[in-house]
Amino acid sequence: MTEVFKGNFTQQEPIPEEGIEAAVAVMRSGRLHRYNVLPDEEGEVATLEREFAEAMGVPYCLAVASGGYALACALRALGVKPGEPVLTNAFTLAPVPGSIASIGAVPVFVEVTEALTIDIDDVAAKARATGAKVLMLSHMRGHLCDMDQLMAVCDGLGVQVIEDCAHTMGARWNGRLSGTDGIIGCYSTQTYKHMNSGEGGLLVTRDPEVMARAVMLSGSYMLYSKHTAAPGAEAFAEIRYETPNVSGRMDHLRAAILRPQLARLSEQCERWNERYRAVEAGIRGTTGLTVVERPEVEYYVGSSIQFLLLDWASAKVQEVVARCAARGVELKWFGAGEPVGFTSRYDSWRYAPSERMAKSDRILGGILDMRLPLTFSLEDCAQIARIIRAEVGAVHQAA
Numbered sequence: 001m002t003e004v005f006k007g008n009f010t011q012q013e014p015i016p017e018e019g020i021e022a023a024v025a026v027m028r029s030g031r032l033h034r035y036n037v038l039p040d041e042e043g044e045v046a047t048l049e050r051e052f053a054e055a056m057g058v059p060y061c062l063a064v065a066s067g068g069y070a071l072a073c074a075l076r077a078l079g080v081k082p083g084e085p086v087l088t089n090a091f092t093l094a095p096v097p098g099s100i101a102s103i104g105a106v107p108v109f110v111e112v113t114e115a116l117t118i119d120i121d122d123v124a125a126k127a128r129a130t131g132a133k134v135l136m137l138s139h140m141r142g143h144l145c146d147m148d149q150l151m152a153v154c155d156g157l158g159v160q161v162i163e164d165c166a167h168t169m170g171a172r173w174n175g176r177l178s179g180t181d182g183i184i185g186c187y188s189t190q191t192y193k194h195m196n197s198g199e200g201g202l203l204v205t206r207d208p209e210v211m212a213r214a215v216m217l218s219g220s221y222m223l224y225s226k227h228t229a230a231p232g233a234e235a236f237a238e239i240r241y242e243t244p245n246v247s248g249r250m251d252h253l254r255a256a257i258l259r260p261q262l263a264r265l266s267e268q269c270e271r272w273n274e275r276y277r278a279v280e281a282g283i284r285g286t287t288g289l290t291v292v293e294r295p296e297v298e299y300y301v302g303s304s305i306q307f308l309l310l311d312w313a314s315a316k317v318q319e320v321v322a323r324c325a326a327r328g329v330e331l332k333w334f335g336a337g338e339p340v341g342f343t344s345r346y347d348s349w350r351y352a353p354s355e356r357m358a359k360s361d362r363i364l365g366g367i368l369d370m371r372l373p374l375t376f377s378l379e380d381c382a383q384i385a386r387i388i389r390a391e392v393g394a395v396h397q398a399a
């Protein structure tokens with residue numbers, strides 16, 4: 001019997017009914033722009049910012065047009081200049097180096113470890129070698145590095161950390177919410193992330209000056225006092241004259257559908273983790289396959305799962321991908337020579353040339369990656385794991 005999985009790896013859950021109703025109310029009002037509010041009205045966007053800041057335990061939050069916009073806005077808010085080196089992960093997705101390049105700065109890639117996290121020793125080495133003063137830290141696929149060690153190293157070197165939390169909204173290191181250790185945390189609310197507004201982003205910080213700059217950058221004109229999760233007017237006194245407008249605001253429609261999702265975020269994280277653990281339990285112990293062990297102090301959000309076929313020949317990895325695909329299981333491979341779909345790697349970003357990274361190449365060549373949408377049942381997850389186990393086993397045995 002060869003079972004075939006019939007589910008859809010890119011099927012999301014519907015938007016909660018309250019969100020749909022709130023969105024319809026916004027449309028009926030005709031006031032979609034975030035600053036188009038009645039005299040005593042906060043508006044969906046400012047309310048979302050206030051609620052997200054509260055949920056993250058920080059004073060300030062800004063809602064923007066996309067996660068990638070939040071990243072570029074963060075770099076600008078820190079005053080990163082064209083030509084300046086910015087450290088970032090070799091294992092990440094295109095919007096991350098893209099945000100650095102978008103302001104004319106220069107991505108400097110840092111090696112990835114077998115835990116799929118940034119190599120902290122290489123952060124220090126590359127910071128020293130290039131003089132970089134900013135790290136754009138991508139918590140790629142939800143894997144958190146040792147944030148205590150990383151922050152100590154970066155503080156010691158005078159490197160400011162921007163956290164890309166596109167895959168870690170709701171995750172924690174040692175009890176601290178992802179995005180609250182660095183000077184700025186950035187999140188995406190694009191369809192494939194932990195809250196879905198089609199497109200969208202959020203940026204958090206505890207620094208009033210940074211938030212004032214971010215608000216002006218996002219396109220607040222002189223309406224910054226309408227932000228209820230931003231510092232008071234005094235923080236804008238000079239900044240409002242010095243900061244260019246790079247419009248990238250969120251609108252009320254998106255905020256309306258996000259607010260009920262924020263209220264359910266913790267519950268959703270738990271549901272992802274049940275699915276993650278079901279797949280993990282099913283593939284653990286497969287010969288030739290390395291499960292990525294998660295540290296005890298990491299509370300992850302298993303919206304996707306990765307495993308390694310370390311030191312396998314490329315052709316064999318490709319055979320596993322093809323055989324799983326034939327049985328309905330979509331795996332993404334980070335070792336492919338040519339970028340495909342959403343998946344590319346540091347050497348495909350030719351606008352940001354880099355030396356070969358032997359250590360990262362070995363890891364990237366072995367990473368297989370799979371989404372775990374909440375529309376999958378636990379039985380679906382068990383079936384997917386059986387298929388992976390069987391196909392990895394078959395190819396490994398034949399090798």
Ligand SMILES: *Cc1c(COP(=O)(O)O)cnc(C)c1O
Pocket residue numbers: 066067068069092093095096138140141164166167188189190199200201
């Ligand atoms: C999705 C994503 C982003 C940015 O998201 P957009 O909202 O699509 O701009 C940033 N980093 C990573 C790792 C992502 O997956």
